[in-house]
Amino acid sequence: MSSHREAPEISKDPVADNTDVYAFVSPDKPDTVTIITNYLPAEGPAGGPNFYEFGNDVLYSIYIDNDGDGLPEITYEFRFETKIANPNTFLYNTGPITGLGDPHWNKRQVFSVSRVDGGDGVEAQTSARHGHKRDHKQGRGRDKHKHGHGHGHGKKAKLLGSGLACPPCNIGPRSTPNYSTLAGAAVHSLPTGETVFAGQRNDPFFVDLGSIFDLADLRPFQNLHLIPTAAAPGVDTLETLNVHAIAIQIPISRLTADGSVPKNVTSAKAVLGIWGAASRRKVRITDAANDGHSEAGPWVQVSRLGNPLFNEVIVPLGLKDKWNARQPVHDKDFLANVQHPELAKLLPALYPKVFPNLEALKAPREDLVAIFLTGLPTGVVPGFQNNTGKVLADMLRLNVAIPPASSPNVLGVVGGDLAGYPNGRRVADDVTTIAIRAVAGITYPLVNKGFKPDAAASAVTQGITPGANRTQATFPYVATPHGGFDAPSATM
Amino acid sequence: MGKLSPRSFLKTLFGAPNAIAAVSGPAEAPAIEGSSRRMFLEGTAGAVTGAAVILATPKVASMLDAASQGSPSSEPKGVVTQPSGPAAREPVTAYVRNVERNEVTVMSGTREVTYRDPVLVKRLLDAAH
Secondary structure, three states: OOOOOOOOOHHHOHHHOOOEEEEEEOOOOOOEEEEEEEEEEEEOOOOOOOOOOOOOOEEEEEEEEOOOOOOOOEEEEEEEEEEEOOOOOOOOEOOOOOOOOOOOEOEEEEEEEEEEEOOOOOOOOEEHHHOEEOOOOOOOHHHOOOOOOOOOOOOOEEEEEEEEEOOOOOOOOOOOOOHHHHHHOOOEEOOOOOEEEEEEEEOOOOOOHHHHOOOOOOEOOHHHOOOOOOOOOOOOOOOOOEEEEEEEEEEHHHOOOOOOOOOOOOOHHHEEEEEEEEEEEEEEEEEHHHOEEEEEEEEEEEEEEOOOOHHHHHOOHHHHHHHHHOOHHHHHHHHHHHHOOHHHHHHHHHOOOOOHHHHHOOOOOHHHHHHHHHOOOOOOEOOEOOOOOOOOOOOEEEEOOOOOOOOOOOOHHHHOOOOOOOEOEOOOOOHHHHHHHHHHHHOHHHOOOOOOOOHHHHOOEOOOOOOHHHEOOOOOOEOOOOOOOOOOOOOO | OOOOOOOOHHHHHHOOOOOOOOOOOOOOOOEOOOOOHHHHHHOOOOOOOEEEEOOOOOOHHHHHHHHHHOOOOOOOOOOOOOOOOOOOOOOEEEEEEEOOOOEEEEEEOOEEEEEEOHHHHHHHHHHHO
8 A cells, every 4th residue: 555554563553654645735725735644544434432543642743844855844743632521431422423512422532733843953852841851963964853753852843723623533324414514623724824634534545455465466467467367447445444634734835945935846945845754652651550551752753654655665574664763864775775676676577578678677767766765857857846956865745836737637747747746646646556657667768768668567557446535625635534334335 | 587487486586585583572560579679680581781761740850850969979870872772672671650659660571570769769860850
């Protein structure tokens, strides 16, 4: 999947598992950028009686790099708190929930949002509130952090909102009637100009998991696989599953280094690096004496995500947990995995004679380095660039000077739509097909015009067309979650 | 690549897998009373790296100040240093359970003991300051 359960450790910690990150110029508010980070992969809608919620012991972060150094200048931090009105019932709700203040809603979550603004300094890791204060300087060139572990570093964090209600999970017609209206009330406008939402949504990511992880069964070449099968349509594995989304819409002027709203596509100021991460405290003590658990120590990052499929497909199994714990500025350590991706070796092996040109391609894949680690420079794709310089860092790179597309193409830039992936990532972009085609060689001519991609590289597809219910036209753009009563339906 | 059989291509691509290290899991941790801290640590199998965890109430800040003012000068103080490497697989871990009662809990392996030890609590609070 994009990043659902993509690494050994985080696959066992769903509330901290960042499944997807989206970042795009808001189509209905083009002076803003919307960033969405999803967690809790593959939620079954009928997941009662303890319906899904965010982790109260997890720090959720959205990072923005606006000067191309692979380090965050801006961090938005989200913390959650669960409130139980009546602990003497097993019920999530004791009657229909008709509003966010409804007394029938027994177990609810609220959240806070903070913003940390940091300059290009060394990390000042000060956690006095935890009885732990030290200046931690790692001034070794690119190794220095600014505020990489976020919350608890204190001085520069500004609380933007607190006690903000999440919507309930979508349970069914008796418990959560008029769900769309209920969730709409959980869209909060902050005094500083941001709009936020956090709660359950329909997972917009679409992929045929059963096929891809059955030794890269790709359409329309199933009969040409080393272990051939008959042609069959794609299966949208996540079609009836939910996630928990954190969405924030931010004025562009609050994100750029100089507070401008860039209009020049070629300007370096127009490109933002964006990624998400989740962190846990270093120590957790489970103790029956205090009827729960205690925590101590600094925040330690356990999950991160920029480009979809990077950790999933590029990073090998033995390094995935390490990758999750690091900041993008260290991603030069994974350069060889990008230059010589495993999947590019697998495709010719699994599909004999289907990818002969890819099989013969032994040079480092600088096209993939550009897509994943530096952004595409000016002059490669007419009218487009999202380059952030020489620092190798896995981030979504969004050129905010490119306006939203009037007729979006789910294949993004490779489909001629400059407002789509890898220019940031929109909710409906078919990143799986884009990534497979790129690895298969269709983007290599960007750096070597003499290379002729295999015909199969531009023909490979997931064979899935997601339903219109996966997205919505307005914030938070991720759509109403499937209800537990209705999904999966008896006919599925 | 066309000569590869379905069962051989992975081996050809990647060679033989490396050995996988065994990982030990947690076990029940009974409380042990009536033994000294030295006996407890000596009873721990193998040499492990120690680690201290401070876990206290919001009162800790004022307690820390009080503790640091009364620090005995005869004992050498800890020196702030960079970690020399990764933590041990199962580090000996101590945390201050109750500042007012000078309670410190020490965990080693699957064993846990809580002591009333003003000296150790004070040293940990000093280190936390």
